[in-house]
Amino acid sequence: xxxxxxxxxxxxxxxxxxxxxxxxxxxxxxxxxxxxxxxxxxxxxxxxxxxxxxxxxxxxxxxxxxxxxxxxxxxxxxxxxxxxxxxxxxxxxxxxxxxxxxxxxxxxxxxxx
Amino acid sequence: xxxxxxxxxxxxxxxxxxxxxxxxxxxxxxxxxxxxxxxxxxxxxxxxxxxxxxxxxxxxxxxxxxxxxxxxxxxxxxxxxxxxxxxxxxxxxxxxxxxxxxxxxxxxxxxx
Numbered sequence: 001x002x003x004x005x006x007x008x009x010x011x012x013x014x015x016x017x018x019x020x021x022x023x024x025x026x027x028x029x030x031x032x033x034x035x036x037x038x039x040x041x042x043x044x045x046x047x048x049x050x051x052x053x054x055x056x057x058x059x060x061x062x063x064x065x066x067x068x069x070x071x072x073x074x075x076x077x078x079x080x081x082x083x084x085x086x087x088x089x090x091x092x093x094x095x096x097x098x099x100x101x102x103x104x105x106x107x108x109x110x111x112x113x
Numbered sequence: 114x115x116x117x118x119x120x121x122x123x124x125x126x127x128x129x130x131x132x133x134x135x136x137x138x139x140x141x142x143x144x145x146x147x148x149x150x151x152x153x154x155x156x157x158x159x160x161x162x163x164x165x166x167x168x169x170x171x172x173x174x175x176x177x178x179x180x181x182x183x184x185x186x187x188x189x190x191x192x193x194x195x196x197x198x199x200x201x202x203x204x205x206x207x208x209x210x211x212x213x214x215x216x217x218x219x220x221x222x223x224x225x
Contacts, residue, residue, distance in 0.1 A: 034212075036215075042217055043119075043203065043215040043216055043217040043218050044203065044205075046213070046214075090156075090157065100162060100207070101147055101162055102149075102157075102159075102213060104156045104157040106155075106156040107156060
C-alpha cells in the first residue's frame, strides 16, 4: 500500500521568509495528490490538487503555490510567508481505480512569527 | 458545490457508553462517503466508507455508519466506546476523483 512522507514535520519561520514543504509518495504510480490545511475546529480545507506532473489546480486564492515536478513528489511553497499561513498542512494521495479513500501523510506544522 | 456538516464539535463520554456522531452532506448527485479518524499524535486514517450497496457499513474497531439517502446523512455509531477511541473524527464526501470535502470534525473524549 502507499506511504506518504512529509517534511519537515515542524517548521518555524519569520514573516516574509520563503517556504517549501515536501511530500513524496511510495508504493503507487500516477496518484492524484492533494494539499490540505487543517485548522483546529475547522476541518480540512483543500488548497491544491494535482492529477499529474506539472498539473496543479488551486482551490482557494492564497499566498501559497504548489508544484509537482515528479509523479510522486508534491511541493507546497511560498515566496513570502504571512502570519495567516500558520497551520497544519497535510499531503494526501488518491489512486484512481483503487479503494477510493485518501491516504494522508503525517503533516507539517508551520508556525509563522 | 458539496458541503458537509458535523453536528457535534466536542463529545465527552464515559467508557461503555454508546456513541453516535452526526454527519449531513449537501450534494444533489452520487456521493461516496467516508469517516476518517485521527488519534492523538497520529495521521488521519480511514475508519469506514460507503460507495454503494448495503447502507449500513462496518469499519474498524467496532464502528459502523448508516447512509440514509433521504436524509443526506451518514452518522457514525459505536455501541460501547473505549478510552482508546479518544480521537478526532471527520466525515467526508467525495464527488470527483479523490477531491473530498470534509466536515469540521468532532473531538471525542472518552473518560476511563
